[in-house]
């Protein structure tokens with residue numbers, strides 16, 4: 001075959017079929033991500049690479065990859081890829097926007113409900129024999145309906161979280177660099193300053209990308225501006241939050257709770273301070289925002305489409321650069 005590609009993890013067969021119709025696939029069969037030197041060696045002999053957010057793609061890695069025309073990421077976020085370095089080398093970058101929007105919004109809402117209503121804690125304590133009787137005060141949480149939701153980064157996913165919030169009669173505030181007229185017209189979402197959002201929200205849900213501007217956007221200073229009863233939800237990217245400072249804020253009761261799907265280092269080490277926070281104050285998930293069978297298949301198919309377009313020198317259906 002004329003083309004050869006490196007695929008850094010086993011994908012749904014539907015996606016592999018799209019690629020193998022056009023190119024010979026060099027597939028990394030490991031469960032863990034391929035080591036950096038393996039990626040470098042593989043892409044040196046490839047026209048394209050399909051990667052995951054666990055693969056760091058940068059200039060030095062691509063230096064020996066003279067054939068490489070495209071890096072296709074199976075995710076919407078692409079903070080693991082040095083896009084300017086790709087552009088400089090004439091390497092196209094693709095991502096998978098849209099298809100995971102609703103699934104990720106569902107998970108953000110699952111975390112809102114789970115943290116507010118102590119779902120995981122109550123399940124664990126029931127199994128531990130702590131359900132002695134119906135009690136007026138035990139396992140009482142906070143209401144989601146009618147509460148104020150602050151969305152930081154109201155784009156595709158943030159919009160869908162706001163749409164779900166409308167069904168719960170929530171007031172929606174948001175903080176973006178530009179206005180989102182759709183959310184304002186459709187759900188009466190109100191654009192406010194970050195200070196106002198922090199001061200007024202019962203739930204703060206993060207949906208901005210990880211960039212130099214948003215790295216550690218949340219730390220002690222922001223937690224102090226939130227209500228002591230407020231709950232932080234992060235299904236965006238771990239480094240948007242200073243994780244050590246979040247653990248401290250939860251331990252000290254500066255904010256009430258957090259629902260976390262993404263971490264500064266993934267997989268999160270079991271001795272991480274965040275995992276030492278009592279379980280009544282935090283729900284932690286292993287980066288499963290987009291993890292439905294249907295959505296992961298659609299993401300892989302989209303990434304395969306970007307990959308085969310890129311190796312053939314065609315415009316990517318979902319370009320980043």
Ligand code: NAP
Nearest residue numbers: 077104153154155156157176177178208209235236289290
């Ligand atoms: P999107 O449509 O591009 O929305 C991102 C929003 O963030 C935009 O509306 C943007 O608006 C806003 N934004 C950017 N920089 C900002 C800043 N400095 N301060 C405040 N707002 C800012 O992206 P999306 O498809 O909704 O995805 C959002 C992120 O979710 C992805 O980048 C990814 O990291 C994450 N994600 C996680 C999972 C998971 O499995 N947990 C799954 C999918 C996606 P302005 O440009 O107007 O500021």
